Amino acid sequence: MTRVDFEALGRANVVTAAGQEIALASLFGTGPCLLAFLRHFGCVACSEQITRLSPRLRELAQLGVAVVCVGNGEKRYLDGFIERHALSDKHVHVVSDVERASFRAAGMLRSWWSVFGPRALYGELRGRGAGHQFRGIEGDALQQGGVVLLDADRQVALHYVGRATGDYADPNLVVGAALQLQARAALRKGSPVV
Amino acid sequence: MNYFVHVANVLFLASYLVRDILWLRFLTIVAGTALLPYYFANDLHAPIAWNAVFILINIFQVKVLLLERRPVTMTEQQERIYQTVFRALRPREFLKLFQLATPRRLDDGAELVAQGEALDRLLLIEAGTTAVEVDGRAIARVGAGRFVGEMSYLTGEQASASVRASGAVQLFEWPRDTLEQFLAKQPEIRSALQLVIGTDLASKLKTA
Numbered sequence: 001m002t003r004v005d006f007e008a009l010g011r012a013n014v015v016t017a018a019g020q021e022i023a024l025a026s027l028f029g030t031g032p033c034l035l036a037f038l039r040h041f042g043c044v045a046c047s048e049q050i051t052r053l054s055p056r057l058r059e060l061a062q063l064g065v066a067v068v069c070v071g072n073g074e075k076r077y078l079d080g081f082i083e084r085h086a087l088s089d090k091h092v093h094v095v096s097d098v099e100r101a102s103f104r105a106a107g108m109l110r111s112w113w114s115v116f117g118p119r120a121l122y123g124e125l126r127g128r129g130a131g132h133q134f135r136g137i138e139g140d141a142l143q144q145g146g147v148v149l150l151d152a153d154r155q156v157a158l159h160y161v162g163r164a165t166g167d168y169a170d171p172n173l174v175v176g177a178a179l180q181l182q183a184r185a186a187l188r189k190g191s192p193v194v
Numbered sequence: 195m196n197y198f199v200h201v202a203n204v205l206f207l208a209s210y211l212v213r214d215i216l217w218l219r220f221l222t223i224v225a226g227t228a229l230l231p232y233y234f235a236n237d238l239h240a241p242i243a244w245n246a247v248f249i250l251i252n253i254f255q256v257k258v259l260l261l262e263r264r265p266v267t268m269t270e271q272q273e274r275i276y277q278t279v280f281r282a283l284r285p286r287e288f289l290k291l292f293q294l295a296t297p298r299r300l301d302d303g304a305e306l307v308a309q310g311e312a313l314d315r316l317l318l319i320e321a322g323t324t325a326v327e328v329d330g331r332a333i334a335r336v337g338a339g340r341f342v343g344e345m346s347y348l349t350g351e352q353a354s355a356s357v358r359a360s361g362a363v364q365l366f367e368w369p370r371d372t373l374e375q376f377l378a379k380q381p382e383i384r385s386a387l388q389l390v391i392g393t394d395l396a397s398k399l400k401t402a
Contacts, residue, residue, distance in 0.1 A: 059389055062396050172381055175388045179395070183348040186399050192328055192355035194307055194345055 003107035004148055004156050009035075012102035014095035015075055017082055024102050027093050028150065029066035032157070032181050034174065035148045036069045037108050040139025041077040041096075044127035045166040049145070050085050051132070056171045061091035063178045065149075069094045070102055073139030080135070100143060107161055109144040114164045123166015147174060151181050195235045202228040216259045219252045226252070262286070275320060275366075278339040282386040291383060294376055295366035300359040306342060309356040313346035314370045322363030328355045335360070340398070344391050 010025030027033075036053060038046040050069065060067055069092055071078060078096045082088055097103065103110070114120060128134070147169045149158035158177040160169035205225035209218045226249045233242045266285040268276060272292060280288045295318070300306065306324060307313060319338050326334040333355070336342055342357050347370060377384040 056385075059392055063392055170381070172384050172388065175385070175392070179388060179392050180348050182392070182395060182399070183345050186345070186395075187349065187351065191345070191399060192326060192333065192353075194313075194326060194342055194353050194355050194357055 004159060005105040005107075006150075006154055006156075008105035009102055009148075012097055012105060013099070014070065014097045014102065015078065016093065016095050017078060017088070019075060024068070024070070024095070024097070027066065027068045027095070028154075031064040031066065031152050032178060032185075033066045033068065033150045034060060034178070035102075035106065035150070036067065036169075037103055037106060037145040037147065037162075038069060038071040038139075039143055039145050039162075039165065040137060040141060041071045041073040041081040042135030042138035043165070044132045044134050045123050045168065046071075046145065047085070047132040048127040048130055048166070049168040050081075050087070053171050053174070054085060054087070054090065056175050057091045059175055060178055063175075063182045065178045065181075067092040071096045071139055072098055072100050072103065072143055074098070077138035080138070096139075098139075100140060103143055106146065106148050107159070108146050109161055109163060110140070110142050111144075112142060114144050114162075115142055117164055119163065119167065120165035123164055126166055149174065149177050149181070152185060157181050195232050198228050198230075198232045202226070202232075216256065216263070219256050219259070223249055223252045223256070271320075275318070275339075279318065280386075280390060282389045283383060284386075287380070287383045287386065290380070291368075291376070291387070292366075294372055295368050298365050298367055300363045300365070302359055302361050304359045304363070305356060306359065306363070306365070307353050307355075307357040309353060311353045313343050313353050315343060316347050316368045316370065316373060317342040318366045318368075320364045320366060322365075323360045324357050324363060325360045326355050326357050334398075336398075341391060341394050344395055348391070348395075 010023060012024045013021055014024050015021055038049070040046070057067060071081065073096055075096065078094060082094050087094055144162040144164070145168060146161040147158060148156060151157045158174065162168055202225045205221050205228060209221035209225060212218050212221065226245050229245055230242065233245065266289060268285065268289065272289070276285065276288050283291065306317060309328065319336060319340055319342060321338050323335055323337045324342065325332045326336060336357065345351070346353055377387065
């Protein structure tokens with residue numbers, strides 16, 4: 001069962017890379033929208049997550065999906081994250097919600113166990129083994145991430161809540177859900193199903 | 195006998211210095227083998243047994259690595275399909291996927307998909323053209339290098355149109371269950387196939 005408070009999600013104030021403070025809903029666009037929630041900008045697992053998602057951004061753009069990455073650190077950490085992962089010219093908005101209102105609205109987890117439990121330890125080691133570096137705590141250390149994929153009617157098509165550090169939605173799952181959305185949207189427009 | 199211990203450890207040292215996993219495993223096999231005379235001479239049965247296990251595991255892994263590194267050879271037909279449709283996959287991945295497909299040849303007018311059918315397969319037109327018909331009326335054409343059935347594959351919906359061969363058609367067919375079982379174990383191939391299907395779908399929807 002999805003636990004997304006869509007109204008609160010859209011109202012959440014976020015800071016953009018340009019330093020503007022806007023409502024998150026202004027980035028949703030008119031079609032499907034993928035919200036990828038990060039732990040904090042210095043997190044090993046979030047570096048791994050964006051590294052795996054980044055090559056799929058063009059596919060998501062082709063499928064008409066707006067992509068927004070939401071972190072929760074200060075503006076300077078946001079800028080560093082964008083620069084490290086070369087996101088400034090990619091099909092993604094990276095923003096920061098320091099109050100984490102959007103995280104709460106999206107039902108994202110926040111707990112000590114999710115950061116210090118065995119699953120989190122495994123996630124941390126896996127990320128470091130893959131070459132990702134810990135940059136320091138650049139946001140809320142206890143906050144976990146996940147993804148919310150909204151269709152054009154703002155219904156939740158995919159809701160993934162990370163249960164521990166390193167637990168993030170497989171990009172195949174995300175793109176697969178976006179493909180299904182595209183196919184179903186085509187059906188509604190009257191395209192024949194074959 | 196200590197001579198064998200020194201030789202083995204020099205080989206272990208060399209294995210730790212190389213970066214290529216194949217050389218690492220090969221040197222480890224040789225090093226492990228070099229230790230065996232010492233173990234036999236001293237009746238050390240446990241080390242003999244464990245060493246044998248490690249050597250066998252490494253021999254198996256070397257075999258797997260060598261198989262993966264074989265040059266990929268494709269027939270002309272496979273090369274054509276690969277270049278046209280599956281460039282997003284690595285050649286070896288493409289061949290693994292291709293081996294699951296069944297080739298079919300249909301004559302003019304033959305039905306590939308029936309309207310209302312619960313489609314349980316994904317089709318790729320290799321040569322020829324097909325007509326997409328709704329209630330007997332042709333609404334689109336799908337030609338070589340394009341998929342048929344990807345909408346049903348993605349949504350699980352029944353076919354709302356039929357697809358018929360316009361002239362002779364050659365195609366490849368993947369059973370849905372077989373494909374899904376395969377892709378469940380091959381996330382990288384699933385990723386690349388998503389790109390291929392997504393591109394095909396987006397292109398069709400633009401021209402619809």
